[in-house]
Amino acid sequence: MPISRIAIGSPAEASQPDALKAALAEFISMLIFVFAGEGSGMAFSKLTNNASNTPAGLIAAAIAHAFALFVAVSVGANISGGHVNPAVTFGAFIGGHISLLRSILYWIAQLLGAVVACLLLKFSTGGLETAAFSLSSGVSVWNALVFEIVMTFGLVYTVYATAVDPKKGEIGIIAPIAIGFIVGANILAGGAFDGASMNPAVSFGPAVVSWTWTGHWVYWLGPFIGAAIAAIVYEVVFINQSHEQLPTTEY
Template sequence: MPINRIAVGTPGEASQPDAIRAALAEFFSMLIFVFAGEGSGMAFNKLTDNASTTPSGLVAASLAHAFALFVAVSVGANISGGHVNPAVTFGAFIGGNITLLRGILYWIAQLLGSVVACLLLKFATGGWETAGFSLSSGVSVWNALVFEIVMTFGLVYTVYATAVDPKKGNVGIVAPIAIGLIVGANILAGGAFDGASMNPAVSFGPAVVSWSWTHHWVYWAGPLIGAAIAALVYDNIFIGNRTHEPLPNNDF
């Protein structure tokens, strides 16, 4: 059971040079991802004079997030594991692949990276607000919660299959591509309903900068629940009790 491998970590872990470097890697990866992802939405609004989202706009958002996440995961993979998502970090913790204290350090870095990216976008665009996540007309919080749970399950399941599983072999080489593609595909599926966050930090940055918190809890509860389910399912069924070595710095 992966639950037996859960570890809190030591108080001095957060001050270790490798932990600090890993947190900085998460900060910069998140900044890169959010700046490109949110920026693409702002560019669409500028080009269309804030018109309603169109199918082509949804495709553009999907591609922007898929490409940006592919890069963000790739550049952080060798330093922090390339989580770029508090839900992924939580899933790694549930599976015993990262300690609680290091996970909290990652969370802080990820949230700060998202906020800084949104602030930079607001400054660079002359005061335009980053688009906060919200529910579409006719979509209830429970509809959105299910969307976020299922989409994040798919994301974290993909992370486990391509980056965590000790049997991944050559599949690990394409992990960043697979992770970017599942996020892009999920945006095509859920973007028109609740924005398809799958990432509490991605929702947090715009909420802070625009100070809009309506239904914000959905974008935390859904991804964390989906990540936990994916970690437990994959680790119990496909990894099981086999010994698996985490990547350097206790990540994946």
């Protein structure tokens, strides 16, 4: 069971140069991702006189997030593993691929990256608000919770299949593409209902800058549950436990 391999880590780990470099890489990757993804929505809204909640706006958001995540994962892959998502980090922790203390370091960097990206967007657009994630009319928090669980399950399952699995072989080189594609596809599926976050940091940044917290817990609980389920399923069913544990920087 992956739960038996969960590691807390040592306090000294947080001050190790490689851990600090990895955290910085996560900060930069998250800043790139949120700035491009959130910024594309703000740009589309400006160009269409605040008509971003349209089919064209949804498609634009899906494409922008898919491309931005592809780049963000690629540039961080060789340093931090290119998690770019607290839920992905949590899934890696559940599978025993990263310690708790290193995970916390990643989470702090990811949240700061998202907040800084939204602050930069607000400043560079002359004070336009970064829209916080919210539920559409007729969608309850429980509907949204299920959406977030299922979509994040698909995302983290893809991460495990293309980047974490020690048997992946050459397929690992397409991991950033596959991860970007599944996020773009999930936005097309769930964007009209709850915004399709799948990423607590992506929800946290706009919420802090706009100070809007309605239903915000959904965008934490759903992704973490989905990530945990994906990690446990893939570890138990598909990863041969006799394989040597992967170093953090290899996924």
